[in-house]
Amino acid sequence: MDVDLTALELELKRRVSEYPATPWGRQQADDWDRLTNFIYLAPKWDNVLRITDDMRPELRNYAINRWFNYWSAVGVETIFCNLPGVTAAKNPKDRLVDFTIRGVKFDHKTSVFPQGYGKTYAEARYRQVDLIHWLYQNQSQQKRHHYANRLFVILVDLRHDQHWQLRAELSLIKEAVESFVAGFDRQGLLPLQLDGHEFLSDIVWVVRR
Numbered sequence: 001m002d003v004d005l006t007a008l009e010l011e012l013k014r015r016v017s018e019y020p021a022t023p024w025g026r027q028q029a030d031d032w033d034r035l036t037n038f039i040y041l042a043p044k045w046d047n048v049l050r051i052t053d054d055m056r057p058e059l060r061n062y063a064i065n066r067w068f069n070y071w072s073a074v075g076v077e078t079i080f081c082n083l084p085g086v087t088a089a090k091n092p093k094d095r096l097v098d099f100t101i102r103g104v105k106f107d108h109k110t111s112v113f114p115q116g117y118g119k120t121y122a123e124a125r126y127r128q129v130d131l132i133h134w135l136y137q138n139q140s141q142q143k144r145h146h147y148a149n150r151l152f153v154i155l156v157d158l159r160h161d162q163h164w165q166l167r168a169e170l171s172l173i174k175e176a177v178e179s180f181v182a183g184f185d186r187q188g189l190l191p192l193q194l195d196g197h198e199f200l201s202d203i204v205w206v207v208r209r
Helices: 005-018 030-035 037-041 045-052 057-081 121-126 128-137 163-168 170-182
Strands: 086-088 099-101 104-112 150-157 190-194 197-208
Touching: 005 045, 005 057, 005 163, 005 170, 030 037, 030 057, 037 057, 045 057, 057 086, 057 099, 057 104, 057 163, 057 170, 104 163, 121 128, 128 150, 128 190, 128 197, 150 163, 150 170, 163 170, 170 197
Parallel strands: 104 150, 150 197
Antiparallel strands: 086 099, 099 104, 190 197
């Protein structure tokens, strides 16, 4: 997918400035995903507003949140795949692999710092393996549930405690990803075991101070 990161960042920031943070209204599920699959073909914020204008409020909020998360993830994946040493997955529909970094295959997931984790940012930085275990064990049970290699991009807003807004900050994310890839070392990855599965993982921290 050919993505203009500068243009995409502007679209994502319009969502932040023009539409308040809203709850999903329900846990993400396949049935409501099918009702909102238009998001994959609508990178422009104006199109999202137009398409969702007649939706009932709960479904509209769901669609807008899903659009925001999806296109931010597209931006993050593009940032990775544009860097030396990173190769995009040959099959874009492979749910286990988004890209390969110097021979190591990864799915990636961008997440806000999880409120349900119950520990502070400082504690999470000190015990990253504990947070990664929590993230795997509390992942969605929908299509992308797996125990394969995953690279987590964790967004932390220490300035305003609005972690969700950082999904739009592609320039800030790019700085963190570039630093991570430049210093990438397979030996530095965390080897984990869960439910009989062995895999590698790590965290890219994106912090607004």
